[in-house]
Amino acid sequence: MSTITKNPKESFTIMNELVLPNDTNTLNNLMGGRLLHWMDIAAAISAQKHCNNIVVTASVDNVSFKHAIKLGDVITIEAVVTRAFSTSMEVRLDVWAENIPSGTRIKSNEAFYTFVAIDADGKTVAVPEITPESEIENKLFEGALRRRQLRLILAGKMKADDATELKALFFNNN
Numbered sequence: 001m002s003t004i005t006k007n008p009k010e011s012f013t014i015m016n017e018l019v020l021p022n023d024t025n026t027l028n029n030l031m032g033g034r035l036l037h038w039m040d041i042a043a044a045i046s047a048q049k050h051c052n053n054i055v056v057t058a059s060v061d062n063v064s065f066k067h068a069i070k071l072g073d074v075i076t077i078e079a080v081v082t083r084a085f086s087t088s089m090e091v092r093l094d095v096w097a098e099n100i101p102s103g104t105r106i107k108s109n110e111a112f113y114t115f116v117a118i119d120a121d122g123k124t125v126a127v128p129e130i131t132p133e134s135e136i137e138n139k140l141f142e143g144a145l146r147r148r149q150l151r152l153i154l155a156g157k158m159k160a161d162d163a164t165e166l167k168a169l170f171f172n173n174n
C-alpha cells in the first residue's frame, strides 16, 4: 500500500452523454452494452484520479436495467472510489436518465466496478489508501470489504471459508 492517503471526493467524476440513434436498439431504447461502456469510462477516470496511474477493469458487479432509457435522453453518470485495497479500487456508479423537454429524471442504474492499477509492463502497482469522511462514504467503505470478498469468490480467487466479513453478515445475528 502506498503511504499517500486520499479522500473519495478527489476521485469524484461526473460524465454526461446524449443518447443518439447509434446508441439505441430497434425500439429506440439505449443499448445496455453502450451504457456499460460509458459507465466503464466514467469509473476508469475516477479510479485514475484516485491513483494517478493507468488502470484496467478487473470486474463489474451485477448491473440491472430497471428502466428503458429513450433516444434523446441525457445520461448522467457519477463515479467515486469507495475503497482502495493494495492494488485495486472499488468504484461506485450512479446513473440517471433525464428527458430535458419533459423535465423528468429517473435513477436508472447503480453498480460497482473494480479497477487495478498497472504499470506499462502490466505489473500491478500499489494505490493510495482512502479515508472516507461523510456518513455515506463511511457506509460504502465498510461494505466494500464484503463486496470484494463476494466478487473474489465468484471469480474463483478466494475460498468461501476465507471470506470472514461475508460470513459474519450471514451468520451473525447481532
Ligand SMILES: CC(C)(COP(=O)(O)OP(=O)(O)OC[C@H]1O[C@@H](n2cnc3c(N)ncnc32)[C@H](O)[C@@H]1OP(=O)(O)O)[C@@H](O)C(=O)NCCC(=O)NCCS
Residues within 6 Å of the ligand: 056, 057, 058, 059, 084, 085, 086, 087, 088, 089, 114, 116, 118, 124, 151, 152, 155, 157
Ligand atoms: C485485473 C488483473 C490486473 C489482475 O491481475 P492478477 O495477476 O490476477 O493479479 P492478482 O491476483 O495479484 O490481483 C491483483 C489485484 O486484483 C484484484 N482482482 C483480481 N481479480 C479480480 C476480480 N475478478 N475482481 C475484483 N478484483 C480482482 C485482486 O483482489 C488484487 O487486488 P489487491 O491487490 O488490491 O488485493 C489481470 O487479471 C488483468 O490484467 N486482467 C485484464 C484486465 C483488462 O484487460 N480489463 C479490460 C477487459 S476488456
